Amino acid sequence: MQAHLLSILIWLPIAAGIVVLLLGDRRIAAARWLALLASLATLVLSLPLLADFNTQTAAYQFVEKAPWIPRFHAFYALGVDGISLPLVVLTALMTIPVIIAAWTVVTSRAAQYFAAFLIMEGLMIGVFSATDALLFYFFWEAMLIPMFLIIGIWGGPRRVYATVKFFLYTFLGSVFMLAALIYMYVKAGSYSIAAFQALPLTLVEQRWIFAAFLLAFAVKVPMWPVHTWLPDAHVEAPTGGSVILAAIMLKMGGYGFLRFSLPVTPDACRELNLLVITLSLIAVIYIGLVAIVQTDMKKLIAYSSIAHMGFVTLGAFVVYEIVRNTAHVQGAAMGMDGAMVQMISHGLISGALFLCVGVLYDRMHTREISAYGGVINTMPIFAAFMVMFALANTGLPGTSGFVGEFLVILASFKASFWYATLAAVTLVLGASYTLWLVKRVLYGPVANDHVAHLTDLNGREFLVLSVLAVLVLAIGIWPEPLLKIMEPSIQHLVSQAVATKIPA
Amino acid sequence: MHTLLHLMPGMIPAIPEIFLGFAICLVLLFEVFVGVKRPGATGTLTLLVLVAGAALTARYADAAHTMVLFNGMYVTDPLAFVLKLAGFLVVAVALLYSRMYLENRDILRGEYYVLALTALLGIFVLISANSLLTVYIGVELLALSVYAMVAFDRESGVAAEAAMKYFVLGAIASGTLLYGMSIIYGLTGSLDLGVIATKLTASGSLGVILGVTFIVVAVAFKLGAVPFHMWLPDVYEGAPTSVTLFVGTAPKIAYFALMLRLLAHGLAGISADWTLMLTPLAVLTLIVGNVVAIVQSNLKRMLAYSTIGHVGFIVLGFVAGTPSGYSAALYYTLVYVLVALGAFGVILLASRKGFEADKLDHYKGLYQRDPLLALVMLMLMFSLAGVPPFVGFWAKLRIIQALWETHHLGLVVVAVLTSVVGAFYYLRVVKLMYFDAPSENLPATLRPLGPRFVIGLNAAAALVLGILPSPLLDLCSRVIH
Secondary structure, three states: OOOHHHHHHHHHHHHHHHHHHHHHHHHHHHHHHHHHHHHHHHHHHHHHHHHHHOOOOOOOOEEEEEEEEEEHEEEEEEEEEHHHHHHHHHHHHHHHHHHHHHHOOOOHHHHHHHHHHHHHHHHHHHHEEEEHHHHHHHHHHOOHHHHHHHHHHOOOHHHHHHHHHHHHHHHHHHHHHHHHHHHHHHOOOOOOOHHHHOOOOOOHHHHHHHHHHHHHHHHHHOOOOOOOOHHHHHOOOHHHHHHHHEEEHHHHHHHHHHHHHHOOOHHHHHHHHHHHHHHHHHHHHHHHHHOOOOOHHHHHHHHHHHHHHHHHHHHHOOOOHHHHHOOOOHHHHHHHHHHHHHHHHHEEEEEHHHHHHHHHHHHHHOOEEEHEEEEEEEOOHHHHHHHHHHHHHHHHOOHHHHHHHHHHHHHHHEEEEEEEHHHHHHHHHHHHHHHHHHHHHHOOOOHHHHHHOOOOHHHHHHHHHOOOOOHHHHHHHHOOHHHHHHHHHHHHHHHHHHHOOOOO | HHHHHHHHHHHHHHHHHHHHHHHHHHHHHHHHHOOOOOOOHHHHHHHHHHHHHHHHHHHHOOOOOOOOOOOOOEEOOOOOOOOHHHHHHHHHHHHHHHHHHHOOOOOOOOHHHHHHHHHHHHHHHHOOEHHHHHHHHHHEEEEHHHHHHHHOOOOHHHHHHHHHHHHHHHHHHHHHHHHHHHHHHHOOOOOEHHHHHOOOOOOOOOHHHHHHHHHHHHHHHHHOOOOOOOOHHHHHOOOOOOHHHHHHHHHHHHHHHHHHHHHHHOOHHHHHHHHHHHHHHHHHHHHHHHHHOOOOOOOOHHHHHHHHHHHHHHHHHHHOOOHHHHHHHHHHHHHHHHHHHHHHHHHHOOOOOOOOOOEHHOOOOOHHHHHHHHHHHHHHHHHHOOOOOOOOOHHHHHHHHHHHHHHHHHHHHHHHHHHHHHHHHHHHHHHHHHHHHOOOOOOOOOOOOHHHHHHHHHHHHHHHHHHHHHHHHHHHHHHHH
């Protein structure tokens, strides 16, 4: 079983999803429980990955390899390293709250709802654990289908516009990546990601490939100016869709930068790092300002996600400036550590915040900030959770949000005083939009009759939020285990990123 | 059977055509004596004939060797073997989907099946053509049968108009083809494609270029490549849907064979010339097909433009001009035919007596009216858009790979961009079926068990071949050399 652990993590949720689909709405109780069991089982099965992971090596672990398309040297090849392992576990974890949160709330086509998320879970784990580029792309694209349906079927009033925009943006980004992958296959004779990373490429080739990757990953992250699909998709998506979008799907862009852009086209990255850094800083500052003026809670958190993801790309790409300034790579690893921690932390915090919005939405059926006020008077327990996640979102020390942002800002200092200063503006902006949101929604006198009749969290909601709260605090207080898992892989990645691949 | 075959050993490789020739006579007679009294019996017989033909082909035709027969007129090779089996299968499935539709429209007559079989015979002749003469016979046999099929519903004015357009334009294309062939014949002194290939080894002669131009134009017309595509949307929209299904699927196999035999083999020596001509054709075809499809409100017409877009991809395989490119084009053709079969099949099953489900609006809320049909259409649409895990993804991948191998950066970009445009209108169909509420007063879909089962298999095939693409990819690479 250990040998096929990753396969099980991919195919168990997908198979369960198909069974749930077959059970249908007529046997919804069974479908619901099966969905919950399957997602719990997936999480439990992902724990041996953590327990048995060897933190001394950067090599892929739990590897599986079987011929898939022998003629094209494409393999069904899986494996995790320090970069993908935390994301695999995060995926397995975040599907559970989605299913619990929808338990009785989603009433139309509920079985399909659960099935779509289970299938998504399998495909997303596939993306993070594929070590063959073709297999990676296969999962990467296949994921669009359930997400397209999730937003389109269970979304809000403008769901069709949002989901088509979501699909086309991401599809546009990824087909260029596909073209780049095939180009490298034709050169390397293999689709293995490791072969791509080792493939010598001229600077011109690297620039083109970098551009293709940038398009694919920037849309997913999303980076300014290709971010506009995200607020639309988030606002219209059902709660679960938002959670998965924010917690996992955005991470795929960051993961793509770390897995493909930096090691496959290091010279182009070195040359064009200013481009990515600039876009990241624009995301941090400009999008942070945009977040302040939002009147829709989900939109606000969506913009805040874009700003936070700016730290991921910033942390990943400051490495070149650091090497140029300090001539060694220790600080560079810190930036990437920060990027990774930020991804995990943002996954937990944004997921939790969207769940909080979902809790309110289920009761009030509006996401307008102005419809709320004084919620703390009727929902004190909920308010405590929301305040905690909001503080984590602003990067309060002691929460996971602090660790990632702090590491990235610290690393940016080694690169340039100005990067760090600009990035640190987020501490002000993040606090402004998040705390102002909290103030308007939670505090003050009870705004209206609807708020006066709110009921506090039920057991189901309490359970979900408390688990996430514990994790946010745990990573914030003691990030060491997480950093330890990542360390060899990050070191390896830095060495790949600063090396040159231009053939002599 | 055995003894009969032993009397004429030279005939055995041509068993698919010979059998089909006899079968056509049999079906025609059967219709005259039995079919008129029992409508539908001829259809059943035709399906049996197709199954028997496929079985005979699989048993007796040579799948391993290349043989040139009948004084160089006819060639049989692994490619022909595969294409003919595919032809039997595709026509059988197409006729199976069509039956109820024909019945509801009161055009369930034996001649329909006879015409389908003669069209198939034309397809086979093209597949095995090794001489300009055989190519022409195949083209005309196929085209004439199809013209008649388009006009099959005598009561329908639109169909008659479509048939007329098709016939007139098709006749011009045939003339162009003949003219080009006559020039090539005049310059090489041979009709044999093998001989022509050995004589035409270098480009340059104005005469050769002139001849090739006419041939390329005719081929582009047959395929529906822009700017020779004008007939295609009108025919697809005007013809009875069962005929659209037929026209949109089986002949594509033949026209792939036509390009391969005529251009890639016969005119291999001057491939630099015709790839240069095909390049702008492919680019225009991709752009016009995909962009114009967006504004259609009629599903048949939308799929017609989508066909044009896909033809662009097939032509790109020939632009690459390598065995890898040809096998990519073959793979694309087979995959496209498989998926188009299902997509038009859905239209047939969604139609009723007196109601043609050809408007996009008719698919609003299809999920609520018929979940199975909606799911089938969803899978086929994503496959056409080229999204994994469906088989259409691999078809696009193969073409892009062939283009990279021949360093066509610009064409890769065009192919990739137009497939994003294409995704939009395929998504719209999914949107209508799944996100919209059903419109009022739409009749229920058809629920015949057999065709529904087969259409389910059809969609499942698009999924299974998408997850495990290796067998078909291998086959397509093996039969092209």
